[in-house]
Amino acid sequence: MGPVLAGVLQxxxxxxxxxxxxxxxxxxxxxxxxxxxxxxxxxxxxxxIGANPNTxxxxxxxxxxxxxxxxxxxxxxxxxxxLQGHLPGSLGFKAIDPDQAFNTAxxxxxxxxxxxxxxxxxxxxxxxTAGLAVQNxxxxxxxxxVAVALVRGFARSRTGELGNFWSDLVRGVTRILLxxxxxxxxxxxxxxxxxxxxxxxxxxxxxxxxxxGGHQQWNGGAVASxxxxxxxxxxxxxxxxxxxxxxFENPTPFTNxxxxxxxxxxxFALTRTFGIMVGSIKxxxxxxxxxxxxxxxxxxxxxxTEFAHHGPALEIAGGxxxxxEQRIGVGASSIFAVSTTLTSTGAVDSFHSSFTxxxxxxxxxxxxxxxIAPGGTGSGLYGMLVMAIIAVFIAGLMVGRTPEYxxxxxxxxxxxxxxCYILITPALVLIFTAAAMALPTPGNSMTNSGxxxxxxxxxxxxxxxxxxxxxxxxxxxxxxxxxxTLGLAMVLGRFLPMVFVLALAGSLAEQKPVPATAGTLRTExxxxxxxxxxxxxxxxxxxxxPALALGPLAEGLAS
Numbered sequence: 001m002g003p004v005l006a007g008v009l010q011x012x013x014x015x016x017x018x019x020x021x022x023x024x025x026x027x028x029x030x031x032x033x034x035x036x037x038x039x040x041x042x043x044x045x046x047x048x049i050g051a052n053p054n055t056x057x058x059x060x061x062x063x064x065x066x067x068x069x070x071x072x073x074x075x076x077x078x079x080x081x082x083l084q085g086h087l088p089g090s091l092g093f094k095a096i097d098p099d100q101a102f103n104t105a106x107x108x109x110x111x112x113x114x115x116x117x118x119x120x121x122x123x124x125x126x127x128x129t130a131g132l133a134v135q136n137x138x139x140x141x142x143x144x145x146v147a148v149a150l151v152r153g154f155a156r157s158r159t160g161e162l163g164n165f166w167s168d169l170v171r172g173v174t175r176i177l178l179x180x181x182x183x184x185x186x187x188x189x190x191x192x193x194x195x196x197x198x199x200x201x202x203x204x205x206x207x208x209x210x211x212x213g214g215h216q217q218w219n220g221g222a223v224a225s226x227x228x229x230x231x232x233x234x235x236x237x238x239x240x241x242x243x244x245x246x247x248f249e250n251p252t253p254f255t256n257x258x259x260x261x262x263x264x265x266x267x268f269a270l271t272r273t274f275g276i277m278v279g280s281i282k283x284x285x286x287x288x289x290x291x292x293x294x295x296x297x298x299x300x301x302x303x304x305t306e307f308a309h310h311g312p313a314l315e316i317a318g319g320x321x322x323x324x325e326q327r328i329g330v331g332a333s334s335i336f337a338v339s340t341t342l343t344s345t346g347a348v349d350s351f352h353s354s355f356t357x358x359x360x361x362x363x364x365x366x367x368x369x370x371x372i373a374p375g376g377t378g379s380g381l382y383g384m385l386v387m388a389i390i391a392v393f394i395a396g397l398m399v400g401r402t403p404e405y406x407x408x409x410x411x412x413x414x415x416x417x418x419x420c421y422i423l424i425t426p427a428l429v430l431i432f433t434a435a436a437m438a439l440p441t442p443g444n445s446m447t448n449s450g451x452x453x454x455x456x457x458x459x460x461x462x463x464x465x466x467x468x469x470x471x472x473x474x475x476x477x478x479x480x481x482x483x484x485t486l487g488l489a490m491v492l493g494r495f496l497p498m499v500f501v502l503a504l505a506g507s508l509a510e511q512k513p514v515p516a517t518a519g520t521l522r523t524e525x526x527x528x529x530x531x532x533x534x535x536x537x538x539x540x541x542x543x544x545x546p547a548l549a550l551g552p553l554a555e556g557l558a559s
Contacts, residue, residue, distance in 0.1 A: 004307055006332075007334065007335070008331070010332055011299060013257065014261060018261065018265060018268055021261075022272060026271065026272025026275075027276065030276035032171050032172075038053060039174060045174075053166055053167035056162075059503055059506030065166060066142060066146065066165060067495060070142065073109045077104070077131050077132075078101050080130065080131040081096035081101040082095050083095065084123070088126060089124050089126045090127075100116060102484070103116055104132075106488075109139055110494035111467050112464060112468065113235045115237055115241075116478040116482065119241055120221075120241065125197050129226070136233050137173050137178065141177060142169060143376055145165055146382055147270065147379070147381040148163065149165075149168070149505050150501055152509065153506065154406045155279065157511060157512055159509055159510065160509050160510050176266070180265075181232050184232060185224045185225040191254060198219065198221075201218050223240075223248055226239055227239070231259045232263070234345040234375075235347075236346030243348045243349070244348060244349040257332065259349075260332075260339050263340065266377050267381070271381065285524070286523060287381070287385070287388070289526070293373075298366055299338045303330075303331060305320075305356050305362065306320045306333070306355065320354075320356050320359070323350050323354025324351075324354070338363070341470060342371060342372075342373045342374070343371055344375065344376030344377075345469070345470075352459070353472035357452075358553075358556035365548065367466045368426075368540055369536060369540050371383065372384040388523070389418045390415075390418055392404065393415050403521075404514050404516075407513040422539065425497070436461070441481060445475055446475060447476070451552070451558070452551075456475040459475075460475055461489055465489045466493060467494050
């Protein structure tokens with residue numbers, strides 16, 4: 001079997017698995033966030049944190065809950081890293097430096113999971129499990145909660161109430177993320193991923209059964225369980241520096257495909273949750289079709305760029321194999337790279353910096369779209385719904401009608417919130433990139449010069465501001481400048497958009513439903529899906545094209 005055919009068959013198998021999970025998982029999540037009953041363990045949690053889960057919140061109160069919980073999480077994770085040298089199970093690792101501890105704390109709390117350190121050489125068992133793994137759960141649950149609040153804004157009328165943040169947060173963890181992660185961890189362990197609390201082992205280096213004379217140090221850890229929530233929660237922070245390219249995290253081609261399934265299944269299934277909660281399954285299918293069109297299109301482009309044979313070396317290898325694992329191959333690496341950058345996962349099974357110039361540009365563009373196809377847990381859905389509002393507004397301008405979406409008028413207030421949402425992230429990416437290129441010190445972190453060196457910087461800030469977490473590995477990001485500015489980009493890129501999403505949700509929930517007429521745009525039809533795809537690509541293209549032309553496009557055209 002040729003490598004191209006193998007890649008296509010893996011893609012078809014992945015689509016089939018996602019299709020099988022779509023209806024049951026999407027329906028289940030809708031029931032989770034619509035139920036008025038609380039599990040016993042949830043009642044214990046509410047009592048412990050002093051929250052009343054039955055109190056309805058307007059958007060300012062909901063936002064205060066999001067920000068307060070996240071702020072406490074940042075402080076807790078920061079202190080845990082700074083005190084690591086005094087904690088049991090530290091494996092002898094010292095405390096993390098202040099700037100790196102800040103960067104890592106903001107990274108995991110914002111669901112970015114950017115890592116400017118070698119996980120196996122910096123973090124002990126307590127920090128990994130009690131700190132990073134916990135944030136993998138709760139940061140993902142926060143994203144889903146905000147998305148559900150926006151969906152309630154469309155579904156409700158004549159009220160500003162959006163539900164209860166604490167209830168949505170706890171349910172997301174106990175009823176969705178935790179059960180899925182337990183099952184996923186068992187599968188990964190059965191397939192060879194490690195799960196232990198062993199110390200550091202020194203092993204010799206061998207080649208063809210002969211000692212090379214050198215030694216390496218490896219430590220164990222609760223890898224499978226963290227790997228499970230890393231993908232299920234679209235987090236991305238790996239236990240080891242090589243991330244999902246490491247055989248301890250991702251030992252076989254099957255586990256590789258399974259991990260791609262895990263990082264996509266909740267974001268795609270949330271479109272059905274949305275359809276059920278707003279009372280129209282077809283509306284959910286329209287959003288799903290938009291996400292799937294972009295996702296499949298990007299995978300096709302990536303496979304084309306990485307399988308293109310430019311010379312005898314690539315032809316013999318069957319594609320651009322630099323930076324890719326032989327056991328995984330070009331096709332599966334392409335699917336993983338597109339899926340992880342079109343979501344907010346950031347996990348990698350290959351090194352994006354080693355992709356072809358155009359291939360690296362595709363991963364970058366996937367993040368710059370806003371990671372909405374299908375996007376992160378929750379963040380992908382609310383990002384896509386904001387883009388749907390923009391598309392409806394554009395359609396309204398074309399025909400001279402007041403735009404409406406799901407029975408709600410898109411007036412001046414709503415379009416201002418949507419416009420602010422889509423402007424925040426590009427502003428962060430481009431301003432920080434320009435500053436890093438203009439100042440003398442940040443440029444010293446670039447391993448490469450020219451177009452690829454610029455791409456390293458542009459990729460880093462695109463990843464941070466969009467809460468992705470992957471990187472072009474040639475950039476040394478463990479400096480005070482990058483730890484600080486990337487951390488700031490993560491915080492602003494995560495929480496400023498949430499402000500406008502929740503404000504938009506509150507505004508929509510207060511409205512009286514508008515009955516559909518003959519002139520109402522049918523947003524469940526393929527025409528609207530095409531309009532939405534076009535709006536997403538055009539808005540992103542106009543925003544980022546000059547920067548992309550200086551980086552990946554210039555590199556790709558020169559190769």
